[in-house]
Amino acid sequence: MSERSASRFPRQRSLFLFGILMSTIFGTVDQIHAESPREPWTTSRLIGSPEPPLPYTVERILPSVQFRNPVDFAVEPGTGLWFILQLDGKLFCLDPSSEEAPILVHDARATIDNHDKSYGIEFHPDYLKNQYVFLSYVLPTSTPDGTFVSRFRLHRDNGSPEIDPTSEEVFLRWPSGGHNGACLKFGPDGMFYVTSGDGSGPFPPDSHDVGQNLKDLRSTIMRIDVDRPDEDKPYSIPDDNPFLDIPDARPEVWAFGFRNPWKISFDPETGELWCGDVGWELWELVFRVERGENYGWSIKEGSQPIRSDIVQGPGEIQPPIAEHPHTEARSVTGGFVYYGQELPDLTGHYIYGDYVTGKIWGITNDGDKVASLEELASSNLAIITFGIDERGELIILDYAGGIYRLKPNPQSDTSSQFPRQLSETGLFQSVTPDLVNAPGVISYSPNTQMWADGARATYQLALPGDDSIVWKQNRDRWEFPSGTVFAKTLEQFTENDGEVRWRKIETQVLHFDGLNWNPYSYVWDEQETDAFLAPAEGSFRTLNVANPEDSSLQRNIEWRIHSRAECSTCHTPRAGNAVGFDFSNLASATNSTENTLEKLVELHVFDRPVPENQRSRVMAAVDATAPLEDRVRSYLAINCAHCHRREGGGTSPIELPFHLPIERTRLIDTAPTQGTFGIAGARIVAPGHPYRSVLYYRLATVGRGHMPHLGSQLTDEKGLAMIREWISSMPPESGTPDVSKLEFTANLIKQSLNGSPEQLAPDAAELTTSKHLALADSFCSIEDADLRTRAASQWAQIAPAHIRGLYERFLAPEERVATLGTSVDPDAILALQGDPERGAELFRLSEGITCRNCHTVGMVGREVGPDLSTLGKTRSREEILSSILNPSEKIDQKYALRTIETVSGKIVSGVVHSEEKDSLILKDANGIQIRVPRSDIEAMVTQPRSMMPDLLTREMTAQELIDLVDYLKSLQ
Structure with a gap:
């Protein structure tokens, strides 16, 4: 977990839809709905799915059994009893053939000082003889050697199984924090395999630089022999472990280069080792792990290059056997190769899933080649782990506490009948010129709406027939009837053919089929005659949006129609599925003319009265008469709390549901865990100091750190001003300067309007991140939109990458600085006119251009590769560019990278x-000379790749690259 990625912090399951409602509230309340006052909704055509049904579905087994945040599953040899380990360290044993309640076997928090989380359990292969069981757990984040893998003895002295806490023997330790991994498995060779993640949060990636460092146990899969202790430790290193001859490498390492290997398993037939590795920003990864291989992190995230600034470990980087983009997966959970009897078509398939989207896949392989890859099932489960029971059948554990199995999907293929047009869904009598609800469909208005790049929204709720939302007292939650539909239509103030007005862009539909909440988007045509079903993978649409307060202020944006998997990352059971539909957001705000909640009660939307104590605090971000903190908390709740809550998937420990007291949110004066972006003295919210607050930075930038990740790409200036006012209103720490009061912005604004980027560069070099925040905010005071754009553009051109987004929020996407990324068109670069003088400055001074680390021009640089002082005599512009983009395509053998293995096993390159x-x-990459006696050389290999790293140009602009090329060409 992130301990599982950023998506896996310890979280309690929030109660469905409305938060915690004590069952005693309803203990004496009679049912009041003898007859519904609303018309029944009978026109729904939202049945099934637009795609053919997946071959399998999930079903809950042992429904009376409920765990709290389970993280691992194991079967006790000999008895077939199931052992379920919870995150809080409680280990339970369960007889799946009995109706008896689970038995507590061990409570780590009661016996281990500072226990924070538990992750893994594994029984010893000779458990029937020695009664050994292995557990992994961690102490609080950043504890040195705070991750433990320990062996315990299990006994039945009192009749029931119990772990003897005094029997603990610690086998492995490494630092706690971030991605711990800590999955435990015995291999078919009898050796003990242990996973470890990189110990980092998401930003920056691999912050401890351990992904390629064999001196560290993090980012590895380890292999040890626990049955043959060494002289100074309770285990020994197998003689065939791969890195025994590399100086300073940890001998326990079997394979490396993993970000967060969340669950490994062995194929019992072939012995192959499978691993699900939680990705970073783009991909979720599945590896077939082999001895001594390098799996790339953090040089790569699967096939995607990430970092070129770290030294690659030994071996070529191995690609994943399967990788899933974040449009369909967000946090992979490794599984098992299936050989059970109940699902014969899956025999030999490696079955794995995704924690966030609930999807399950099966893969077969021929060695390292994929033979088949199929999505097997879709669910609303937070799939935390898989297991194999005593009969060889697959078990699925939901982090919410239930146990599930796969079963063949009985649903017939009705995909051709699923409505492809909004007018066919049965939600509306008509869709043009205005939306007119079908009988029984209810319009409602939440107090606070999510920011969606300035769009406004209308909302509908449709309950099948005259059904109601029912309070389930035994489950402490409200439950929707099967067939419930929510609809949300988004309109943008746009220009089209010279006409500026509100236009319908997209209608989002959320359909409950009795098991899953399924999201769909219908995209309106240009004439707004109807909306049409978007593809599952989503799409983009270019809009010319205007400011409703000044229609002359227009800019193009790329409106994202999100994929269905992306929608599911927010509409989760942990967030209540129907995000924003809760008591506090439906009860009347002080400036509201209609009490939405009362209206819904009168229409018998709920099967009983709503308790008064649930209406006492009301979300109302736009109500100027409401307390400032309530307005801010409303804003953060609707925009952020679906992720930033217990079980929500947010990577920061903050919790933002509206009902929580501010002291429980962990917002105020808390150090950020996911990066400071160069802010000195950074806090998530620094009282009195918006420009020291990472929360404020993330909302202000449109760059990589922008929040929320989904749903918007423009900055909400009104919301930002409200949050700035709130933070500024808090009593600051004594003696801390307030950058917002520094008198430096007026002069810089004047220079921005009258100068050039080159003239501003010296001033930019003196500004901190906090001052950049203040300066960018001050551009809001520039009333002339053209002048504001000019000022922002000037600073965006000279600002570092992590600052650039603060200024680009004032620019349309096409006006923002375009960096080259991972795909470069050489012809387009060569068509540009370069400036050799600017290129010389880049070579000599730029921190992002590393040519001088290995090359010299005159007295500048380091002499490792060729001297470039006369490069322009022998190379054309085309050849120089090609050598930068593809450094390994043509290697001068004089500068070929040689790798030497010495007689003693040392590796030198x-x-x-x-x-x-x-x-x-x-001479190595740092210019250090290494003398190797010829008598010590066991082997020397000329590497096929250049010492010069790939993707050096990823963060450069096209102009910067051609400036550098033309500078090098000028060297005659």
């Missing part, structure tokens, strides 16, 4: 600097 009679002198 570099280019040959000189040769002597008795020795060879290499």
